[in-house]
Amino acid sequence: MAVTSTTATSVADICRSARRAARELAQIDTARKDAALAGIARALIERTEEILAANALDMEAGREAGLGDALLDRLALDAVRIAQIAGAVQDIVALPDPVGETIEGRRLPNGLDIRRVRVPLGVVAVVYEARPNVTIDATALCVKSGNAIVLRGSSTAAHSNAALAQIAARAAVAAGLPEGCIGLVAGGGHEELAQLARQNDTVDLIIPRGGEGLKAALREVATVPVIYAASGNCHVYVDASADLDRAQAIVLNAKTQRPGVCNAAETLLVHDDIVPDLLPDLLRALGEQGVLVRADKRAWKLAEVMTPEELAVGEPLGVVMELATEEDWATEYLAPTLAIGVVDSVEDAIEHISRYGSGHSEAILTCDTDAARAFQLGVDAACVYVNASTRFTDGGELGMGAEIGNSTQKLHARGPIGLRELCTYKYLVTGDGHVRD
């Protein structure tokens, strides 16, 4: 069995098992992987009762341990959520298989044919916090990309994760995938994390999905390569030449469409020239959406255009405004709060973003081609937008299919980590007796 407790099977044994499975998995064709995914989706639906029973144990323990409502909600499963998880697996069946894709190829002057071809990484470890759906989401992406997976969830979701991983592993093996291709490290302690993070001989990559605490813990102990999916302190910069209607629509979308996610905007930068034209209407609209504004002194100058009545109520233009502090520029609110700063040029906007941004998603709204070009050249981030909302930074939206995370580091994968990013490549070189001079 792929899913066992650490008392019976050590972290190293689970990883070795996964390594053996990975060798076989790398050569399995798309049809068989897709059949396994379909089998996993089916098994999740068929065994919903079993999953809910396991989840009830976690929920009960969570309540006893005094978990907050938000955490309990993230932990909770019901039939609808399980159906959604199964649906997401089915969606991955429909995605193209990245394995075997020729990335580039040519004939060298000496006649050698060289092709760079995508192949699975091998063994991917995913360490994650409360959400049990990650168990299946991550597993499905790894199966499709031909990787064995080692899961290490949190102890809070131990029963749910064990049930889900066991169902997935059984369905995968029943469909002809190798034993051990889906492994779960039972025990959510630091000791297991540290062991997993040092299995250099068997694990090719660790992807953490969780808060800063988890990432900091990993950074201290990991010798296996890790892709850190950092937070998103995203900016929208409205240039002097921007179309005002578009700008308002995009700012509202970037801030309010889903404020709790990493690609939501946290700071609005406005060119000084258009403060009086843009901000009053925009602030009214933000106020209607219940957004709290933390504005710098220069943004407050729009008070000049306000009526005495508006000023008197302390909520000018119907929006709650407070004076921004240095801390605001560095804060990822993940909430309906927006920092607003005024800048004098696109260069100042780039400078601000370079200083405070986290390299996730940055947008310029402009009708000026030079400003657009300067921004796309000068801003160092995974996704740089011209006249579009930052909310598009998402594997699904960008046409890459599902994603296992969103990387803000520069090595290997930047931006959404989809099926291709779960792969490496090898050079296939073919000759007819070629030797080197």
Place this chain on the structure above:
Amino acid sequence: MAVTSTTATSVADICRSARRAARELAQIDTARKDAALAGIARALIERTEEILAANALDMEAGREAGLGDALLDRLALDAVRIAQIAGAVQDIVALPDPVGETIEGRRLPNGLDIRRVRVPLGVVAVVYEARPNVTIDATALCVKSGNAIVLRGSSTAAHSNAALAQIAARAAVAAGLPEGCIGLVAGGGHEELAQLARQNDTVDLIIPRGGEGLKAALREVATVPVIYAASGNCHVYVDASADLDRAQAIVLNAKTQRPGVCNAAETLLVHDDIVPDLLPDLLRALGEQGVLVRADKRAWKLAEVMTPEELAVGEPLGVVMELATEEDWATEYLAPTLAIGVVDSVEDAIEHISRYGSGHSEAILTCDTDAARAFQLGVDAACVYVNASTRFTDGGELGMGAEIGNSTQKLHARGPIGLRELCTYKYLVTGDGHVRD
């Protein structure tokens, strides 16, 4: 000045300087970078005396410290070697600039235009051992790919490295590159290495060029991403169907053309069926080249075809043969020694390579398409060859231009690390007011 001692400038300061320079460097066009490279090459020639004087100090200290001849030779510079170093810089001028290349792009169903474009990593740190030429080779590759570089050489070559880095930094700045784009950490101690390896805010990648000790030291302390260029335990497998003449030529080339490099073959695997046809002539040829053979018992069966005279001299077929032990399969000799094992099938060869190979370069020699396909699918290595020598795994040979190392890890770069591999990418997304539903 970019080049100062750690007593005056801390490792963190050098890295911060490099980070500032990197922002500017990322946007500098190809012509200016090429002019800087040409200036560096010129300055190296013009200031040869100065470099030789610095090198003489290192050589003297090295002799006093009792360095061996091989190490002293790696440390030594002369006018010819300096001209070669300058010539290598000129060669990099001729390579295409990877920055700005569109890797892929398309229009999404909602009309957003998305392009994935190559951009510099930012700040690359290179830590290396005795060879002072690495100072310039690595610098030139980083300049061309728009990266700032932080160099940390060994104390053995401190004077040579300081002279070379200073000359390069001055020439770069004179050609209009930003101050700080070429930084050298003076002091080759573990303390500086540990500091450098933890500059997560300013350094994007560390590339070690040196022995296993250096890599092990880095692995323990690094929090910055590292690409490890592991050793090459490379195999040539001669299949039952191989063309014997080609096979002999390729084995000789892979083993003897330059035995001390990572892409030289260390183990020959021979299909049982062709042992009597292949080995006697091949062994004679290896013997003529002075290769020591460590063969398994099954390879010794070729003794059946030897004459009593050949056996009597203890050097059958003119080659010195010894019985291979388990250790031989795992050894990267980097010397004119070849392990020979006999296998029963391509599957057995793949299994052997999977167990002992280091994922560098592996070759099958065969006329059988099924065997070729099975080998290329089943062997997990950076370069997998059919009917060609493993010696082609080299950025120059594979058409990528110069390389800064050869990666055997799977993340980011596998195989030769050239200009492209010193880059990351960003997504440039352009709309006309796009918001997410």
